[in-house]
Amino acid sequence: MAHGHDHPGHSHMPAGAGDGTILIAVIVNLGLTLAQVIGGYVADSTALIADGVHNFSDALALVLAFGARRLARRPASPDMSFGWSRAEIVAAFVNYIALIAVSVWLAIEAFGRVFDPPEVQGGLVMALAGLALVIDLATAALVWRAAQESVNIRAAFLHNLADAAVSIAVILGGLLIWAFGWQIADPLLTVAISVVIMWHVGMEIGPVTRMLMLAAPAGINHDEVDQSLHRIAGVTGVHHVHLWQIDEKRTALSAHLVMEPGAIPSDLVRNAKTMLKAKFGIDHATIESEWLGEPCGDPQHSDDHDHDHDHDHDHGHNHGHGNRH
Numbered sequence: 001m002a003h004g005h006d007h008p009g010h011s012h013m014p015a016g017a018g019d020g021t022i023l024i025a026v027i028v029n030l031g032l033t034l035a036q037v038i039g040g041y042v043a044d045s046t047a048l049i050a051d052g053v054h055n056f057s058d059a060l061a062l063v064l065a066f067g068a069r070r071l072a073r074r075p076a077s078p079d080m081s082f083g084w085s086r087a088e089i090v091a092a093f094v095n096y097i098a099l100i101a102v103s104v105w106l107a108i109e110a111f112g113r114v115f116d117p118p119e120v121q122g123g124l125v126m127a128l129a130g131l132a133l134v135i136d137l138a139t140a141a142l143v144w145r146a147a148q149e150s151v152n153i154r155a156a157f158l159h160n161l162a163d164a165a166v167s168i169a170v171i172l173g174g175l176l177i178w179a180f181g182w183q184i185a186d187p188l189l190t191v192a193i194s195v196v197i198m199w200h201v202g203m204e205i206g207p208v209t210r211m212l213m214l215a216a217p218a219g220i221n222h223d224e225v226d227q228s229l230h231r232i233a234g235v236t237g238v239h240h241v242h243l244w245q246i247d248e249k250r251t252a253l254s255a256h257l258v259m260e261p262g263a264i265p266s267d268l269v270r271n272a273k274t275m276l277k278a279k280f281g282i283d284h285a286t287i288e289s290e291w292l293g294e295p296c297g298d299p300q301h302s303d304d305h306d307h308d309h310d311h312d313h314d315h316g317h318n319h320g321h322g323n324r325h
Helices: 019-043 046-071 089-112 122-147 153-179 186-212 222-230 265-280 309-324
Strands: 001-005 237-243 253-260 284-291
Touching: 001 089, 001 309, 019 046, 046 089, 046 122, 046 153, 046 186, 089 186, 122 153, 153 186, 222 237, 222 253, 222 265, 253 265
Parallel strands: 253 284
Antiparallel strands: 001 284, 237 253
């Protein structure tokens, strides 16, 4: 039984680019969050507190992205053979769950105030929301360069732009209270901000959950991968196909390929890896080749090769669906 394994050993993050500006952005955003939350309690504005919580999510996104850049530079070890990049995924999932809980709490508090809105200090709300808007835009400018070279930082960059829009909504609410005394604007805007936060979480928690569950990348069709492996010259069957994301940048695959008589195992494995890299961007592949009629090393497939090509194709196709990661 022949097998091949492709394991790139280089770092997937830029070394040091933008780390200082990202750290400054994190510190500034955490300070702004504290100011908004305290100011929200002083002004009795749930909208301002909600904006502070949303801004905190931006700071967490920057922390996660910053941490991922640092951890990704640590070399793999026998205990951590894929490196440390998945630490960001775990932390992101925990933070998203926490944000969902906070958003629900904010919405409940806001609904309670809709029917009996308290007196809100519109001037203080506008002042702090205006400060938040300036800092959000400044933060986006700080991380813009790093966002061009990192998916993680780019996501944090987009968070800041979205938070700037939320700050504009809070300023609008403060203006309505200050100009017209519409105290109900504050709880209504709080509900809207809570919905915005939930929408952001809903957009991002799905891919994070898929990576935690070792699911196949959303952009790669498992059936197409299976069929493409079948079309490789010398392959008469495919089974034990597993496709999953190591992290946001790396996709891995393992598969057993059944060879026709006369096929050259090393050529077959090399051709399979070349195809996977060129067509699907999969550069971390473990391929095992087996002769037609040879018992599979995996007991689950010990009878695979006693059948003809079509049955083996169907078996591998169905098995891939039942076990794809």
